[in-house]
Amino acid sequence: MPSHSHFQPAPPSDWVVRFSGLLPRGARVLDYASGSGRHARWLAGHGAHVLAVDRDAQALATLHDVTGVDTLCVDLENGVWPWSAEGGERAGFDAVVVTRYLFRPRLGWLADLLRPGGMLIYETFMAGNERLGKPSSPDFLLHPDELYDWARGWGRVMAFEQGRVDRPSPAVVQRICAITAGDADAGRLPPSSAST
Numbered sequence: 001m002p003s004h005s006h007f008q009p010a011p012p013s014d015w016v017v018r019f020s021g022l023l024p025r026g027a028r029v030l031d032y033a034s035g036s037g038r039h040a041r042w043l044a045g046h047g048a049h050v051l052a053v054d055r056d057a058q059a060l061a062t063l064h065d066v067t068g069v070d071t072l073c074v075d076l077e078n079g080v081w082p083w084s085a086e087g088g089e090r091a092g093f094d095a096v097v098v099t100r101y102l103f104r105p106r107l108g109w110l111a112d113l114l115r116p117g118g119m120l121i122y123e124t125f126m127a128g129n130e131r132l133g134k135p136s137s138p139d140f141l142l143h144p145d146e147l148y149d150w151a152r153g154w155g156r157v158m159a160f161e162q163g164r165v166d167r168p169s170p171a172v173v174q175r176i177c178a179i180t181a182g183d184a185d186a187g188r189l190p191p192s193s194a195s196t
Contacts, residue, residue, distance in 0.1 A: 010168075012042040013099050015123045019159070019177040020095065023048060023119065027094035030113060033076055033101035037063045043097070044068030051093075053082070077103050083113055095119040102140050111154040114180045120155070121177050122147055126162055128172035142174045151178035 016039050023029070025047035031040040034052035036059040044050045044066055052063055053072045060071040074082050083091045092115040102124050110120060127143060130136035148160045155178045162174040 010038045012039050013123055015161075015175045015177075016097055016099065016121050017042065019119065019121045020046070020048070020097065023095055028092070029095045029097060030093045032096055032098045032110065033103075034063075035059050035100075037066070037069065039097050039099065040069045041066055048095075055079075076106065081106070081109065083109075091115075093118055095121060098122045098124065100124055102142060104139075107150065111151075111180065114155075116180055119158075119177060119179050120151065123173060123175040126172050126174040128164070132164075132170050132172065147174050147176040151176055154178075155180045 020029070020043055027048045029043050029048045029050045031037065031043065031050055031052045034040050034054045035056065037052045040050045040052040040063060045068075048068065050069045051072060052060060052069055053074060053076065054060055055073065055075045055077075057073045060073055063069045063071050072082060074080075091113045093113050094115060095118060096110055096113050098110070098120075099122070110122075114120060125135055125141050126146070127138070127141045129141055135141060142162075144162065148157060151157050158177045158179060160174075160176045162172075164170065164172050
């Protein structure tokens with residue numbers, strides 16, 4: 001953990017914890033739009049090699065001394081895509097983790113970052129959340145079944161949920177775990193938090 005005693009990261013998402021448990025030790029994981037890196041910290045603490053990517057340099061700076069985490073400061077919406085063929089970062093991640101973030105113009109590019117058998121773990125807000133708080137703009141809220149319909153076009157959906165949750169605070173969310181072709185153990189699901 002970082003030496004910044006004033007910094008207390010939020011706990012990781014139960015959804016991310018559940019499905020990242022299927023990753024092998026040493027997995028190469030992209031924490032996309034990582035913010036201050038609550039998932040990067042957790043994943044690295046469980047043996048992953050994590051690239052935390054965000055446009056907020058100050059948030060990424062809190063990760064500078066976390067073993068197993070590298071950072072990349074880039075604008076994921078308007079900047080040059082860092083995984084382009086023209087000398088960008090090497091893609092081929094074992095997993096891509098995205099939470100509390102949606103930018104539709106580049107949503108379709110996320111699956112291309114996964115190696116064969118790679119896993120997408122995604123959780124963010126959906127329509128209906130505007131009645132409970134922020135975000136409330138349709139630009140930042142998924143349509144019903146949107147992640148499911150998208151993921152079926154490039155991979156296999158292992159788990160999908162959508163609806164209201166009450167913790168950590170009331171929200172309407174959509175969650176998916178999907179894998180690209182090539183995983184021989186694709187049928188194995190992790191235990192739910194209720195059965196652990």
